[in-house]
Amino acid sequence: MASYDPKAIESKWQxxxxxxxxxxxxxxxxxxxxxxKPKSYVLEMLPYPSGEPxxxxxxxxxxxxxxxxxxxxxxxxxxxxxxxxxxGLPAENNAIKTGEPPAVATAxxxxxxxxxxxxxxxxxxxxxELATHTPEYxxxxxxxxxxxxxxxxxxxxxxxxxxxxxxxxxxxNEQVVDGRCERCGTEVIQRKLWQWFFRITEYADRLxxxxxxxESWPENVITxxxxxxxxxxxxxxxxxxxxxxxxxxxxxxxxDTLFGATFFVLAPEHPELMRLVEGxxxxxxxxxxxxxxxxxxxxxxxxxDREKTGVPLGxxxxxxxxxxxxxxxxxxxxxxxxxxxxxMAVPGHDGRDYEFAKKFELPVVRVIxxxxxxxxxxDEGLPYAGDGPMTGSGRFDGKNNREAYExxxxxxxxxxxxxxxxxxxxxxxxxxxQRYWGAPIPVVYCDACGEDGAAAIVPxxxxxxxxxxxxxxxxxxxxxxxxxxxxxxxATECPRCGGPARRETDTMDTFVDSSWYFIRYLDPRNAEVAxxxxxxxxxxxxxxxxxxxxxxxxHLMYARFFTKALADLGHVSVQEPFANLFAQGMITRDGxxxxxxxxxxxxxxxxxxxxxxxxxRTYVCFMGPPERGGDWTDEGVEGVNRFLSRLWRLCEEVExxxxxxxxxxxxxxxxxxxxxxxxxxxxxxxxDFERGFQFNTAISAVMExxxxxxRLKDDLYAELRTGAAVRFAAATAASLIFPFAPHLGxxxxxRLTGERVWEREWPVAxxxxxxxxxxxxxxxxxxxxxxxxxxxAEAPQEELLALARASEKVARHLDGKEVVKEIVVxxxxxNLVVR
RNA sequence: GCCCGGGUGGCGAAACUGGUAAACGCGGCGCCCUUAAAAGGCGCUUCCCCUUCGGGGGAUCGCGGGUUCGAGUCCCGCCCCGGGCACCA
Numbered sequence: 001m002a003s004y005d006p007k008a009i010e011s012k013w014q015x016x017x018x019x020x021x022x023x024x025x026x027x028x029x030x031x032x033x034x035x036x037k038p039k040s041y042v043l044e045m046l047p048y049p050s051g052e053p054x055x056x057x058x059x060x061x062x063x064x065x066x067x068x069x070x071x072x073x074x075x076x077x078x079x080x081x082x083x084x085x086x087x088g089l090p091a092e093n094n095a096i097k098t099g100e101p102p103a104v105a106t107a108x109x110x111x112x113x114x115x116x117x118x119x120x121x122x123x124x125x126x127x128x129e130l131a132t133h134t135p136e137y138x139x140x141x142x143x144x145x146x147x148x149x150x151x152x153x154x155x156x157x158x159x160x161x162x163x164x165x166x167x168x169x170x171x172x173n174e175q176v177v178d179g180r181c182e183r184c185g186t187e188v189i190q191r192k193l194w195q196w197f198f199r200i201t202e203y204a205d206r207l208x209x210x211x212x213x214x215e216s217w218p219e220n221v222i223t224x225x226x227x228x229x230x231x232x233x234x235x236x237x238x239x240x241x242x243x244x245x246x247x248x249x250x251x252x253x254x255x256d257t258l259f260g261a262t263f264f265v266l267a268p269e270h271p272e273l274m275r276l277v278e279g280x281x282x283x284x285x286x287x288x289x290x291x292x293x294x295x296x297x298x299x300x301x302x303x304x305d306r307e308k309t310g311v312p313l314g315x316x317x318x319x320x321x322x323x324x325x326x327x328x329x330x331x332x333x334x335x336x337x338x339x340x341x342x343x344m345a346v347p348g349h350d351g352r353d354y355e356f357a358k359k360f361e362l363p364v365v366r367v368i369x370x371x372x373x374x375x376x377x378x379d380e381g382l383p384y385a386g387d388g389p390m391t392g393s394g395r396f397d398g399k400n401n402r403e404a405y406e407x408x409x410x411x412x413x414x415x416x417x418x419x420x421x422x423x424x425x426x427x428x429x430x431x432x433x434q435r436y437w438g439a440p441i442p443v444v445y446c447d448a449c450g451e452d453g454a455a456a457i458v459p460x461x462x463x464x465x466x467x468x469x470x471x472x473x474x475x476x477x478x479x480x481x482x483x484x485x486x487x488x489x490x491a492t493e494c495p496r497c498g499g500p501a502r503r504e505t506d507t508m509d510t511f512v513d514s515s516w517y518f519i520r521y522l523d524p525r526n527a528e529v530a531x532x533x534x535x536x537x538x539x540x541x542x543x544x545x546x547x548x549x550x551x552x553x554x555h556l557m558y559a560r561f562f563t564k565a566l567a568d569l570g571h572v573s574v575q576e577p578f579a580n581l582f583a584q585g586m587i588t589r590d591g592x593x594x595x596x597x598x599x600x601x602x603x604x605x606x607x608x609x610x611x612x613x614x615x616x617r618t619y620v621c622f623m624g625p626p627e628r629g630g631d632w633t634d635e636g637v638e639g640v641n642r643f644l645s646r647l648w649r650l651c652e653e654v655e656x657x658x659x660x661x662x663x664x665x666x667x668x669x670x671x672x673x674x675x676x677x678x679x680x681x682x683x684x685x686x687x688d689f690e691r692g693f694q695f696n697t698a699i700s701a702v703m704e705x706x707x708x709x710x711r712l713k714d715d716l717y718a719e720l721r722t723g724a725a726v727r728f729a730a731a732t733a734a735s736l737i738f739p740f741a742p743h744l745g746x747x748x749x750x751r752l753t754g755e756r757v758w759e760r761e762w763p764v765a766x767x768x769x770x771x772x773x774x775x776x777x778x779x780x781x782x783x784x785x786x787x788x789x790x791x792x793a794e795a796p797q798e799e800l801l802a803l804a805r806a807s808e809k810v811a812r813h814l815d816g817k818e819v820v821k822e823i824v825v826x827x828x829x830x831n832l833v834v835r
Numbered sequence: 836g837c838c839c840g841g842g843u844g845g846c847g848a849a850a851c852u853g854g855u856a857a858a859c860g861c862g863g864c865g866c867c868c869u870u871a872a873a874a875g876g877c878g879c880u881u882c883c884c885c886u887u888c889g890g891g892g893g894a895u896c897g898c899g900g901g902u903u904c905g906a907g908u909c910c911c912g913c914c915c916c917g918g919g920c921a922c923c924a
Contacts, residue, residue, distance in 0.1 A: 003874085217841080223838065223839055226838095227919075227920060227921095301922090302922070333922045335923070337923085338923045338924075350924070351922090355922090425920090437848065544918055546921055549918080628840090631846090631847070636861065639860050642860095643859095649875085696859085696860090697848095700848090702859095707859090711877095782904075783905040788855065795884085821904055823905080825854060833905090
């Protein structure tokens with residue numbers, strides 16, 4: 001008997017699948033397309049190809065592949081593509097360090113990913129493979145950019161961005177770690193620069209509302225996105241300054257506290273700030289303050305226990321509800337990015353305003369009665385954030401603040417001093433990067449076409465796309481994009497007037513590339529259009545998306561935004577890209593996140609070489625619930641490898657000792673028991689797939705089946721028809737383990753059944769064999785377990801009671817006591833309550 | 836501070852709508868096979884106490900209360916761990 005040799009069988013089946021292109025599926029209109037077959041789009045987040053795949057990849061694709069196989073065997077036409085998110089910083093940083101072009105390192109890494117995906121036996125439709133850094137792909141990224149630009153959804157403006165003074169470059173938020181540049185450790189500052197943005201805020205409400213369209217997303221991911229969007233309802237109220245004459249709208253969620261406003265604060269970046277103090281005694285101090293704040297990092301400014309600072313402006317505004325003049329300040333606790341960059345300060349009912357008022361000795365006024373010991377900081381019980389009757393609020397006195405809320409807003413609206421308003425925490429998406437390794441932003445600047453001395457932004461016409469990345473010498477950013485150094489490339493012709501023009505030298509954030517790749521998979525080789533509508537309509541939406549929680553906010557929200565924008569443009573028919581989302585947990589080692597510096601990384605290749613891909617894949621699915629994390633242990637992989645070897649040996653033995661086509665004999669108790677176990681396992685594994693991919697328990701069910709087969713097999717081999725039960729059990733185990741250990745399943749199943757496992761429908765449990773004639777009756781006295789008795793499954797209540805009372809163990813506890821209550825749960829238990 | 840997860844043996848974990856706590860795996864212990872080892876097979880393994888060695892009793896799912904015939908599961912109050920957001924008006 002040959003022993004389990006994963007290397008041999010794995011390469012054998014990988015060759016078959018490659019040769020036969022087993023996992024390729026046709027589009028509508030293509031040969032072999034079957035319109036009657038339901039489709040299922042199973043997708044794992046595409047990898048960023050840097051170095052070698054790690055265990056996180058192994059887990060993600062093992063989980064996704066199990067789902068793909070499960071659906072195929074339920075009659076679905078499963079599309080299961082793969083690609084590479086191949087633009088990005090690591091390749092570029094490597095280029096800066098070594099001078100090797102990013103394309104070279106990227107190609108090397110992609111090769112490694114391709115090789116390992118094949119070695120893992122992931123069922124990928126390779127005909128649809130793509131990489132986002134190729135001109136064939138980013139041509140369409142640029143096309144989408146221009147589509148958004150035409151709609152006014154892409155725009156260029158001057159904005160404060162994170163700037164590293166040492167590297168002289170803008171940094172993405174992700175590149176800022178604890179307020180410092182991730183590369184050189186220099187403290188990041190804010191700087192104003194002209195940047196490209198996508199108007200995602202326009203979609204804030206739809207991004208919130210359409211959570212309802214999703215079939216199944218983890219609740220925590222939805223919550224994270226909801227918080228990130230941060231919708232608040234409130235009112236916009238206008239405060240007027242009489243000298244100089246200026247209106248200052250503020251956003252507030254508490255118009256009911258308007259009567260308690262005792263001062264007014266502007267953000268240091270507020271555009272009217274310097275105008276207010278110019279030529280006044282306050283000018284010097286305000287200017288110094290603003291400059292000082294400007295030099296501080298966002299980290300410092302947002303620090304938890306930062307003391308309130310600010311400067312009085314020597315100006316005042318009028319509170320529209322009571323005509324009171326209140327003094328103006330500038331303070332850094334007011335943020336320009338949120339609301340209007342100005343606030344009315346209500347120290348009596350807001351903790352931050354309270355702190356500021358105390359420090360600057362400003363009046364604190366109560367306008368709502370009530371107390372809350374949690375928030376109160378003084379004898380008056382202020383600040384108070386709760387509800388209650390109004391006071392000191394003129395004609396609203398005595399009313400509950402909740403009711404007054406509506407009335408005040410209505411009244412303000414009548415007076416033309418306010419209106420209801422909604423504010424979002426979400427900001428527009430900054431997409432330009434002063435970096436080389438990304439898709440060039442496809443616009444040119446033309447002075448001749450411009451007005452008032454400003455250059456016009458002229459989009460590159462579709463037929464001139466892609467705007468290809470030029471080859472350059474030095475990849476290091478010098479305060480502007482490295483592309484700016486490619487002078488010949490920058491100097492171009494204006495598509496509008498034919499005169500001299502300059503190319504945009506910024507590239508796009510790589511999140512742009514990954515916001516639409518799932519659509520390109522559907523028509524990946526199309527050179528005429530980004531995708532054919534029929535193909536997109538057939539396959540979208542993604543039925544099951546799988547990836548790490550770390551993408552819960554950015555990637556998933558950007559992709560949702562793109563889908564909605566593309567739907568509005570008439571390019572797709574769905575509003576949501578991912579109907580179902582599965583967020584897998586992170587694998588740790590020795591209880592810690594894996595990292596090279598910690599030296600606790602796990603190389604999947606090493607384990608695949610040692611135990612085979614099937615063991616590695618099955619292990620990552622078995623280590624715990626896949627949505628939770630888990631700690632990688634070598635013993636764990638060995639354990640799974642032991643199980644697969646055991647299944648292998650069982651199948652080998654069964655092939656030798658039993659005949660192929662005999663009907664199992666249900667009359668022999670052991671044969672029936674084993675068949676029942678097999679059907680139980682079918683039911684259990686199927687249910688575990690359906691109930692949120694509980695693969696750990698699914699695999700344990702197959703383990704139980706194999707254990708039972710081992711326990712019973714030697715007695716059953718003797719007869720032809722009892723041997724058939726063992727054959728059925730072994731074949732069932734092979735069939736059920738196939739989604740996790742496809743090579744083993746593929747090898748062993750046809751040897752026992754003559755059929756290819758992936759062409760065979762997923763088994764269905766026989767209900768007759770799922771129920772047994774007898775059950776274990778649990779007998780409790782006062783809720784405590786006293787005995788277990790075998791009883792007929794259909795036995796009536798009286799019989800169960802009689803059985804329970806007949807038990808000696810039970811009788812011992814009834815002795816001398818009175819039974820006051822009898823509880824019978826048919827088929828389960830009897831509980832006797834005694835006194 | 837706010838919003839999510841989660842606390843069950845030595846470890847990873849299981850337990851469907853309240854009904855046998857610890858399935859499955861790891862580790863450990865013992866036995867069988869073997870000249871020996873590896874591999875493999877079989878069994879035991881939550882803790883404490885009593886035992887005439889057949890077994891018997893008690894405790895136990897982060898802590899404290901409650902509902903119930905019965906709570907890991909439901910309710911109330913706390914503690915700890917992980918993640919996200921954080922001066923958002």
